[in-house]
Amino acid sequence: MAWKAIGIFDSGVGGLTVLKEVVRALPQEDTIYLGDTARVPYGTKSPETVVRYSRQITRYLLSRDIKVLVVACNTASAVALSALQQEFSIPIVGVIEPGARAAAAVTKSGKVGVIGTTATVASSAYTKAIKRINPEIEVVSRACPLFVPLAEEGWVDNEVARLTAGIYLEDLKKHGVDTLVLGCTHYPILRKVIAEVMGPEVTLVDAAEQTALTVAGILAEQGLLRPKGERGNHHYYVTDIPAGFIRIGNRFLGGDFGDVYQVNLEQEQQEEEVEETD
């Protein structure tokens, strides 16, 4: 039998940080990555719209025969995960729960900061997830809408990035958090500046590694792990033309990756819906 792939999606290129950890943890697995570059970003859009886009992408990846789906986008994890889990039968893993677990394990003071997109912060998804694990932990969160464009512009270590981080993180510092969740897949790109502003006593947590381990655990439990020693193939799909994705993706993954193909999800959806009305 052919082994099915691990499906991973993000609004754009940021989820490649999660893919990287999945490949590190499970080098034998095939992956299919979809970046919705024609409609990026999700973080400034409404939950309704993000749910609609996430459904279209999940349907597309299911048509490519995946065994597990990773919602690598924090915004989509925050607002669409439960809708996807209700609608589709394969295991679906978001990044919020693993990030929350990591933060709860790391904090000593019981004060955790969370930064993310406007949509992620508005959803309170991290706060709820952390408090489910430990209701004693105090969670302070802050939307940082300029971090994504700064990362995509490559301004990750200049005065603009430092000043911006200073403004966004001021309140979190004042609250005395000892742990800061980087609640957006773009933010690890700005890790250096964020760490400088927060100071050495604050631990930065990103959910990528924890998410990869969660995926490995689910596949192991369900007997779906491919034998070790194999080497997985990796396929990349985007909804806009691939050029920008490849350029910024190389900055994220730090090297070349394979071919990237364009797909039209609106058409996919349309065919789907036409079939439904038959």
Place this chain on the structure above:
Amino acid sequence: MAWKAIGIFDSGVGGLTVLKEVVRALPQEDTIYLGDTARVPYGTKSPETVVRYSRQITRYLLSRDIKVLVVACNTASAVALSALQQEFSIPIVGVIEPGARAAAAVTKSGKVGVIGTTATVASSAYTKAIKRINPEIEVVSRACPLFVPLAEEGWVDNEVARLTAGIYLEDLKKHGVDTLVLGCTHYPILRKVIAEVMGPEVTLVDAAEQTALTVAGILAEQGLLRPKGERGNHHYYVTDIPAGFIRIGNRFLGGDFGDVYQVNLEQEQQEEEVEETD
């Protein structure tokens, strides 16, 4: 007979600056504005994708019975205008040509700067348009991808905005331009900081007013102007939920505007295409 409306579209909220000038020039006209907030921004996306979105929007506005279409988005004007003009029979006005005319009329030194999104600058649309008017004029252009998120964050007069403008505008200053085209509908929001960086000897040009006069001219020429003294109605449509559009739109228009409705263009397109295959 009922008078048809003026259709105006933008990737989001920025085109309201053009709408404002259209209403000032032609207060008797009805307008229908569409902001594609579910897929904003266009400026980082490929020409192919922007053309596809622009076609969907034009079809939608035509179904609402408009007599002229204003492409208020610089990116869509730069990459999609000629495709739209070829496909649709009503007059279609972009913002590039009016902006280029204004800049050519203003410059004394013959050195014009143009700032815009990555897609607008990559298209060279302003350079070509200015050189069609006067091939002697030297045009220097620069993409400023962080200006849109800064304007939407409301950081229009702080140190981050000033530093960012300083970096983006440095080369244009060195080139000694005496005229700077604000080639994105968001940029007038940052006018103060841009003017500070460029200095008092540089004239800032935005296309909104010129575009409105172009529309007035076309309607007058074709006998489609509504009689003066009437007062137009204004309808607003967006593709994401209206909340964010209303909040940022009030910052743009400086006051309340009427009801804003949500529309699903993917569904519109789908119906359209289903009809075509009948």
